[in-house]
Amino acid sequence: MKTTRREILMFAGGSTVGVLFTPAPWRLITDTALWSENWPGIPKPARGEIRARYTNCSLCTAGCAVRARCVGDQPVALAGVPGHPLTRGALCAFGLAGHQLPYYPARLKHGPAQEAAAAVADGIAQCRPAEHVVTLDLRPGRTASWTYRRAMAAIGNGCYVAVSQSLGGPVAVDLAAARTVLSLGVPVLDGWGTPGNVMAARAGFRLIQAEAVESRTASMADLWLRIRPGSEDALAEGLAGTMTPAAAAEATGIPEAQIVAVAGELAQNGPVLVLGSSRLASTGHTIVARRETPVPAEWRKAAPVTDLAALADGSVRVLIIDESAPGEYVPWNAIGRKLVPDNPVVVTLASSRDGYGRHAKYVLPVGVYPEIADDIPPAVDSVAATFRIATPLVAALEGVVKPEEFVAKAAGLAIGDTLRERADAIHETGRGSLFTYADAKSVAVKDVSAGDFWKALNAGGCWMDAVDEVEKRSLTVAPRIGAATPVAENPELPLVVMLSHELTPASPLLSKMYRESNLRLGPNRAALNPSCGLGDGTQATLQTALGKCAVEVILDAGVPPGVVQLTAWPAVLDLVGPGARAKVVRA
Amino acid sequence: MTLREKIPFLAGLLIALGVGWIGFPYAIYQRRPQPVDFSHKVHADKAGAKCEDCHAFREDGTFAGIPTLDKCASCHAAPMGTTVAEKNFIDRYVTPNREPQWAAYARQPENVFFSHSVHVKRARMTCESCHGDTGSSDTLRPYQADRISGYSRDIWKVQATQGGKPMAHGMKMGDCVECHRQKGLEHSCLDCHK
Numbered sequence: 170m171k172t173t174r175r176e177i178l179m180f181a182g183g184s185t186v187g188v189l190f191t192p193a194p195w196r197l198i199t200d201t202a203l204w205s206e207n208w209p210g211i212p213k214p215a216r217g218e219i220r221a222r223y224t225n226c227s228l229c230t231a232g233c234a235v236r237a238r239c240v241g242d243q244p245v246a247l248a249g250v251p252g253h254p255l256t257r258g259a260l261c262a263f264g265l266a267g268h269q270l271p272y273y274p275a276r277l278k279h280g281p282a283q284e285a286a287a288a289v290a291d292g293i294a295q296c297r298p299a300e301h302v303v304t305l306d307l308r309p310g311r312t313a314s315w316t317y318r319r320a321m322a323a324i325g326n327g328c329y330v331a332v333s334q335s336l337g338g339p340v341a342v343d344l345a346a347a348r349t350v351l352s353l354g355v356p357v358l359d360g361w362g363t364p365g366n367v368m369a370a371r372a373g374f375r376l377i378q379a380e381a382v383e384s385r386t387a388s389m390a391d392l393w394l395r396i397r398p399g400s401e402d403a404l405a406e407g408l409a410g411t412m413t414p415a416a417a418a419e420a421t422g423i424p425e426a427q428i429v430a431v432a433g434e435l436a437q438n439g440p441v442l443v444l445g446s447s448r449l450a451s452t453g454h455t456i457v458a459r460r461e462t463p464v465p466a467e468w469r470k471a472a473p474v475t476d477l478a479a480l481a482d483g484s485v486r487v488l489i490i491d492e493s494a495p496g497e498y499v500p501w502n503a504i505g506r507k508l509v510p511d512n513p514v515v516v517t518l519a520s521s522r523d524g525y526g527r528h529a530k531y532v533l534p535v536g537v538y539p540e541i542a543d544d545i546p547p548a549v550d551s552v553a554a555t556f557r558i559a560t561p562l563v564a565a566l567e568g569v570v571k572p573e574e575f576v577a578k579a580a581g582l583a584i585g586d587t588l589r590e591r592a593d594a595i596h597e598t599g600r601g602s603l604f605t606y607a608d609a610k611s612v613a614v615k616d617v618s619a620g621d622f623w624k625a626l627n628a629g630g631c632w633m634d635a636v637d638e639v640e641k642r643s644l645t646v647a648p649r650i651g652a653a654t655p656v657a658e659n660p661e662l663p664l665v666v667m668l669s670h671e672l673t674p675a676s677p678l679l680s681k682m683y684r685e686s687n688l689r690l691g692p693n694r695a696a697l698n699p700s701c702g703l704g705d706g707t708q709a710t711l712q713t714a715l716g717k718c719a720v721e722v723i724l725d726a727g728v729p730p731g732v733v734q735l736t737a738w739p740a741v742l743d744l745v746g747p748g749a750r751a752k753v754v755r756a
Numbered sequence: 757m758t759l760r761e762k763i764p765f766l767a768g769l770l771i772a773l774g775v776g777w778i779g780f781p782y783a784i785y786q787r788r789p790q791p792v793d794f795s796h797k798v799h800a801d802k803a804g805a806k807c808e809d810c811h812a813f814r815e816d817g818t819f820a821g822i823p824t825l826d827k828c829a830s831c832h833a834a835p836m837g838t839t840v841a842e843k844n845f846i847d848r849y850v851t852p853n854r855e856p857q858w859a860a861y862a863r864q865p866e867n868v869f870f871s872h873s874v875h876v877k878r879a880r881m882t883c884e885s886c887h888g889d890t891g892s893s894d895t896l897r898p899y900q901a902d903r904i905s906g907y908s909r910d911i912w913k914v915q916a917t918q919g920g921k922p923m924a925h926g927m928k929m930g931d932c933v934e935c936h937r938q939k940g941l942e943h944s945c946l947d948c949h950k
Contacts, residue, residue: 176764177764179761179762179764179765179768180764180765180767180768181768182765182768183764183765183766183767183768183769183770183772184768184769184771184772185768185772186768186769186772187768187769187770187771187772187773187776188772188775188776190773190776191772191773191775191776191777191780192776192777192780192781193775193776193780196780196784197904199905200784200902200904200905201904203865203902203904203905203906203907204904204905204906206865206866206867207866207905207906213866214866218814218820219814219818
């Protein structure tokens with residue numbers, strides 16, 4: 170039988186109609202859609218037993234206690250630990266998304282570790298008597314910090330340089346003791362101190378925020394004093410009585426009567442905690458001395474803390490920077506001039522190239538929270554000395570460098586398990602209590618064995634010195650948090666720079682949320698008053714006396730005319746400093 | 757058009773219907789036997805076991821799923837009976853302490869969060885509501901995985917149990933939504949998609 174073309178087409182038509190009345194085509198469409206959900210590269214949540222693990226967040230020195238919901242070995246959600254005496258079950262937005270930090274796309278994963286070690290060894294060998302080998306620690310007070318100090322002591326001309334501690338020494342703020350808090354630009358309610366502790370104490374004090382920009386803290390304060398940029402000290406002097414109210418009003422731009430009223434309130438509603446100026450002292454026991462967290466006696470043979478400014482220009486032959494623990498950034502213009510002019514060795518240990526990696530010869534990758542075991546120094550608002558360990562929740566990447574081991578090896582210092590040694594030293598004192606997260610209970614240190622103490626610290630625990638053992642007295646030392654410098658006029662640079670705080674690394678989720686949505690000012694953005702003459706989203710150039718960089722203009726009515734608000738990001742901090750002036754021009 | 761002229765069309769139609777309804781379901785699924793010939797019926801009848809005796813909830817309320825070998829070995833440390841299935845189980849898994857690689861018929865896709873605890877403890881639903889009469893089956897049917905998506909066939913509510921008896925509920929999103937809607941518990945996408 171001969172098959173005609175017409176019959177073939179009829180058969181195909183019948184088949185097509187028939188197929189449409191079967192589940193096959195519809196199912197293939199569904200399956201294809203489902204298949205696309207499982208393409209290679211799409212992350213899949215782990216399967217396994219669901220359990221809780223505990224650690225401490227090391228993204229900032231608040232060191233909040235963390236309960237991690239894990240599926241198998243993979244943390245999938247973080248939350249606070251209710252009942253914690255200091256962190257009180259709270260976590261900030263960065264902390265809540267901290268388990269995503271290892272997946273930051275711009276994360277540094279490889280680096281010339283061997284080459285850098287060899288260069289450091291060469292640099293140490295070539296160091297002349299007047300030259301130094303320096304370790305710069307951005308978060309002093311850790312166990313690793315003590316290793317750096319011991320390592321630098323082991324090198325004849327080694328120096329340990331640390332960023333200034335918030336209050337200039339082992340002292341703490343006791344928010345619970347304050348009835349009035351006068352903040353001169355300090356972001357008290359927006360990332361300063363321990364979030365849970367600040368919010369718990371908030372109902373007990375009246376907050377007076379003096380700030381040129383309507384920051385989050387200013388908007389949530391009981392009273393916002395909208396002062397002129399850089400006039401914080403004038404206001405403090407006016408309130409202290411060392412400047413007449415009229416002169417203070419002239420300098421700050423706020424009414425004389427308001428200065429008199431605030432001065433009266435500070436006198437009557439004490440104790441007063443003053444943050445952000447050295448011209449006005451706190452009263453009562455709002456700033457207290459805090460014991461240092463104990464260390465083994467043999468560690469005391471360590472290099473002292475050297476101020477960077479005390480080092481002669483052109484004297485640093487080898488500089489090793491530990492950026493693994495986020496901390497205060499020292500602008501490169503303050504560091505660069507300390508290096509020897511001929512071939513200095515600069516090694517930074519960092520998780521990205523955003524910081525000193527832009528200037529260093531060698532950039533070595535490090536583990537990030539929650540991959541690495543590190544302790545967290547006591548928070549600025551922790552009256553008691555503390556010892557908390559950020560216990561790893563996930564395995565570190567292959568090839569990352571441990572800063573502590575790198576520096577110790579460079580100095581020929583043999584180290585063991587330093588965290589364990591310090592925990593044993595704390596246990597030996599028998600002081601304070603151990604708070605364990607799984608059961609939210611406190612037990613006196615003298616009632617637990619050294620082994621159990623160490624085990625509990627790693628399973629989620631915190632050592633806290635007893636508060637009644639803390640030396641509570643009013644100190645004459647004034648806080649230096651956010652201290653501003655009077656701004657000198659400069660017609661070439663008409664704008665005063667105001668920095669918003671941005672010291673915490675953000676996970677991919679958080680950085681996407683706020684950097685792309687302007688919930689917070691992004692690192693490459695400049696906020697200006699709408700009267701500045703530039704449009705929202707304009708690509709512009711920020712110019713200061715130290716250089717220039719590209720920025721995107723964000724118009725914000727909360728920023729007064731004559732001010733540019735920038736995020737305290739390394740690339741920005743390299744261009745500006747306290748009291749800096751700038752101009753923003755269309756690119 | 758005469759009937760003779762319509763024959764190619766009808767032939768195509770019938771062949772397509774046959775392939776689509778009979779051939780396609782066989783072709784689309786990959787069959788994989790379970791590692792052990794397990795009888796729920798024997799365990800329920802002879803040992804008096806209930807679902808939750810083996811498919812237990814942990815102390816924190818989360819569902820443990822398929823029991824691990826430890827649970828089985830607590831009774832089967834030595835052979836219980838003389839069946840071939842029992843001997844194979846002891847020789848292949850209990851003695852070498854090797855976990856059987858069970859295939860979960862009802863495993864949901866990765867993007868779905870399903871809490872057994874909420875459905876069983878709070879809503880007081882029975883296991884049979886979703887899993888049909890699996891608890892009285894005498895043998896484990898082969899696991900059928902969709903060749904394209906990789907998901908279990910049971911999600912589609914088709915012949916959940918051997919013999920073709922359908923389940924009371926499917927496990928597709930529409931089935932979940934239907935039940936939630938009936939009970940007035942339709943809240944948000946984020947209830948399940950987390």
